[in-house]
Amino acid sequence: MSEVHFIDTTVRDGNQSLWALNMRTGMMLAAAEKMDRAGFDSAEFFVTVMFRKLVREHKENPWDxxxxxTKRFTKTRLRWHGGLKGGxxxxxxxxxxxxxxxVVGYGITLNRTSNCxxxxxxxxxxxKGLRSVGMNTVVNLIYSVSPRHTDAYYARKAREAAALKPYAICFKDVGGLLTPxxxxxxxxxxxxxxxxxxxxxxxxxxxxxxxxxxLEAVKLGMKTLHTAIPPLANGSSQPSVYNVAQNLRALGYAPAIDESVLQPVTQHFSxxxxxxxxxxxxxxEYDQAQYLHQVPGGMISNLRHQLKLVGMEQKLDATLVEAVQARADFGYPIMVTPLSQFVGSQAAINVIVGERYREVTDQTIQYALGLWGKEGSSTDPGLKNGSAGNLPSLPLKRSDDNLAGTASQMRNWCCESWPAKNTSKLFSQSAHRRNTSTPRGP
Known part of the structure; x- marks a missing residue:
């Protein structure tokens, strides 16, 4: 029988997708040793946004x-989720x-990351930078549905990813859009x-x-699958390791996993x-509308919450409809972090304001200027030149670590673009606060 291997996502993607990273350190530590004995090839251990979550909400030191x-996992190779680019x-x-x-100093020498x-x-x-610090990288090849994401596109992108000679390629369906x-x-x-x-x-x-x-992927030669342990499986998370292993055995495959060791883990997290x-x-349940707006499940709940805060929760359906047009205007980005948030947030603003791009987020401006990828600069002209959302050429140059430009250039650009917002006064107040603030020591 052909062996199939498993990557565990429970404390990272399961935790993030279903529990909004609300597991605290002690909760994860209590299950770590049992998870380590199950036979996972690797386990996703940390995502960069956990720094903010653990510090701001849980009041914990994320480095704990x-x-x-890392001391509890002695058999399973741990993975960091993220790279040398911000989210x-x-x-x-x-x-x-x-x-x-x-991270490498603590013995985590494998990460998985994406270019959106x-x-x-x-x-x-x-x-190259990750290798220089001792990190092996699994690069994501992200699936999406649009006129540009064709079979030829994915064949070409798989070749381009392989040419980098990564540790592995992860074919990733972040939106749950793949069909058999x-x-x-x-x-x-x-x-x-x-x-x-x-x-x-x-x-x-x-x-x-x-x-x-x-199951279809394994039949076609896929040997490694990402799964989660219930109750942190299914929903908007990954498939259950129990269900996948059981079905693979029924098909004559040999799952390289010991589910019996994981039962106490399920009880603990339950x-x-x-x-x-x-x-x-x-x-x-299957929802055909998912293929229209492609907004990830976890983000829909966040949009509902944001609309509720302004008394417009009933506008969620309209926001999802608007997201279809916004994504087209944005040039059909893959609906993955952070691009999905840019599209969804702008769609919500369009609905709330009642006019497309009359108000735009900072990220929409940055996106249209190409600061979030060169393909973002090829957006629909309506996004850049809308009636009130004009995005004239910003006198800044892009670099890896900063945006080179002067405050006066920014002030002039903003005043020309949005005169009604009295940005000149805003910048004057900002400069006054900066110039009169108490000097700090070195």
Whole structure:
């Protein structure tokens, strides 16, 4: 029987997708040793945004989980999720490099990360930087549905990813959009064009099809799957390791996992869910509308919350409809962090204001200027030149770590673009506060 291997995502993606990273350090530590004995090839351990979550909300030192957790996993190779690029914000490369150096110092030498455009030319320098600090990288090849994301596109992108000689390629369906039919079409193409680079499969259950797609992928030669342990499986997370392993055995495959060791882990996390009022991951019904707006499941709940704060929760459906047009205006970006948040937030603002691009987010401006990838600069002209959302050429030059430009250039540009917002007064007040602030020591 052909062996199939598993990557565990429970404390990272399961925690992030279903529990909004609301597991605290002690909760994860209590399950670590049992998870370590199950036979996972690797386990996702940390995502960069956990720094903010643990510090701001849980009032914990995030390095405690790194320091203590790495001691509990002695058999399973741990993975860091993220690279040398920021997620929602532009973080200086030197900061992220220092972080990675410390991570490697704790023995985590494998990471998985993405370029949100599947732009592997841009990825090349990041991969080089990660190797220089001792990190092996699994590069994501992200699936999406649009006129530009064709079979030929994925064959070409698989070749480009393989040319970087990464540790592995992860074919990633972040939106739960893959169908068994598309799986049968694309998995052979990806495997063929990846050559001798190993390929993994990572999918979310947003639309209920991921468990079926996993089985189809294995039939076509996929050897490594990403799963989660219930109650942090299903829903908007990954398929359940129990369900996938059981179905693979029924098909005659040999899952390289010992599920019996994981039963106490399920009991532990189920007790936490009950005590903390956290959701239990359950299978999701199929929803055709998911293919129209492609907004990830976890983000829909956040949009509902944001609309509720302004008394417009009833506008959620209209926001999802608007997201279809916004994504087209943005040039069909892959709906993955941070691009999905840019599209969804702008769609919500369009609905709230009642006019497209009359008000725009900072990220929409940055996106249209190409600061979030060169493909972002090829947006629909209506986004750049809308009636009140004009985006004239910003007199700044892009660089890896900063934006070179003067305050006066920024002030003039903003005043020309949005005169009604009295930005001149805003900048004057800002300069006054800066010039009259109490001097600080070195």
């Amino acid at each position: 989980w790194v320091r203590l957790g 929602f914000e532009k973080v200086p490369s030197c900061v992220l490099r220092l972080m990675m150096e410390r 455009w599947n732009d592997y030319e841009v990825f090349r320098e990041e991969l 039919e598309r799986t049968r079409a694309l998995v052979p193409l990806v495997l063929k064009n990846a050559g001798d680079v190993p390929v993994e499969f990572h999918a979310h259950c947003n639309n209920g099809l991921a468990p079926l797609c996993y 007790a936490i869910a009950k005590n903390e009022g956290l959701p239990i991951g359950t299978p999701v």
